[in-house]
Amino acid sequence: MPRLGSTLLTLALAGVITLAAYADPVFVGAAVVLVQVLIALAPSAVDPSGHSIRSPHFVAALSGGLVATAITLAPDLLNGADGTSSDVVGATDNGMLAGILPAIAVSLFVALIAQMLRKDGRPNLVPSTAYAVTLGTFAALTAGWIGAAQSLGEAEAVAVGAGGLAAGMLVWLIPIDRWICASAAVLAGAAGGAAVAISVDSTLTWIFGVAVGSAAALFGVLGQVLGRAWARGRSTHASAGWGFPGALSIALAAPLVYVGGQLVGAPGL
Template identity: 55%
Template sequence: MTRVESTLLSIALAGVVTLAAYTDVLLVGAVIVITQIMVAAAPTPADASGRPVAAPRFGAAAIAGLIATGVTLYPQVLLGADGTQAGSVGSVESGVFAGLVPAVAAGVIVALVSQMLRKDGRKSLVLTTGYAVTLCVFAALAIGWIGAAQSVGGAPVVAVAAIALAAALLVWLLPFDRVVIGSFAVAAGGVGGALAAPYLDDGSGMTWAFGALAGVGVALFSILGQVMGQSWSSGRRHASGGWGFPGALSLALSAPIVFVASQFVGVSFTLS
């Protein structure tokens, strides 16, 4: 497998998320669920000798992702009954990472139950449990794109992030020294964000400086997603058992940066 398939998938997913953000946030949620399923379908881990280890993981990561997406789209589910104090605690704004904790907690429970149901002697218990829990976190993180679509900046912020991601990953494909190309790829993400932000601004206050900072962050973590996804199963030559995993992981790892950036729309960035 080459990096081309996973890169094109990441760019395609970011593009579809952008189109969905300009249409309806529920469509953004649908794309994110697809991304989370791809993360949940990660290759099996490998032991120290490079041999694959049976690790129940799909159910836990999928449950974590679905709960995170559901709570992010409908945060009112965290509200308590009328007349109770839970309402003030559970009251959250749309797009806040309110679903992360319950999602990961549910994923951990499913992961532990899955381990209890294993009938193979539970070999590499720590490795397989940690693997499943990590996938739960990755799947849940993808909701950052939903939060950004619901923020003050809305769809334009998502579009700027998608452009930065695409610029960075296209440069990352170039066949040169990885450190050098990585530096150029991060810079390309910053330039792409800086150029796109003023052009796409709809009055929310996106400046070139905002686009540059957001672009650099998105570029860095989208590249990290590619690297981690392609070398996830340590010791195996065919480390990326499915090109969907690294492609989806780029979107998942960059999601928190997109969400945080969306909270700074309109903030003045000055150099002193």
């Protein structure tokens, strides 16, 4: 079953992130860096004819992810000289993803430097650069798990998101029509998120679990689909077969879990 490896990887990463959230956000950051490395190891892009496009993307993608992780863990890094501190720093104490835009900027800067260092005439310059920056954006989004652990929902919000994601991924393994399977995966994510929200020792409600769990499952499935389509024809590459799709599911679910953590305490949730 071609989806088995990437799905199991997503489940393992979600479990590690959840356990880390109950320990300390720094450990969540370590797990997030692992996901970012897997994203940065994505196989080279291909052109419409199926030929590889040379794209020095690893350093650009990973540098963007590391910047997002560092700023999310230590928002004071955004402080400038005395009297020039950004007003946004005070808001980052509750897990604000203030590191996303700086991360994308760093990815672009590093990607451009990598292109300048090429000595092959720089064919496919635009798609090559865009590929590296896109991977950097995916890597940066993964920091949402850190933001969720720092939010009002704390580790419990992470557990709900991971529970919904895991339930959806398990259903995604069923060999039936993909549209039906995706719909069932979202429903399973809602049920899984609700079950975790009810079982954890917190004020989270089953409504919160349904909302966050279904969203995490939906974007987890999208990560699997996009990751495999992105690396189509590169199945001999380990990162194409399971590494990149599995990590991308974690990355795309992260912002939804983060938003859920920010909504803890809202009326009806």
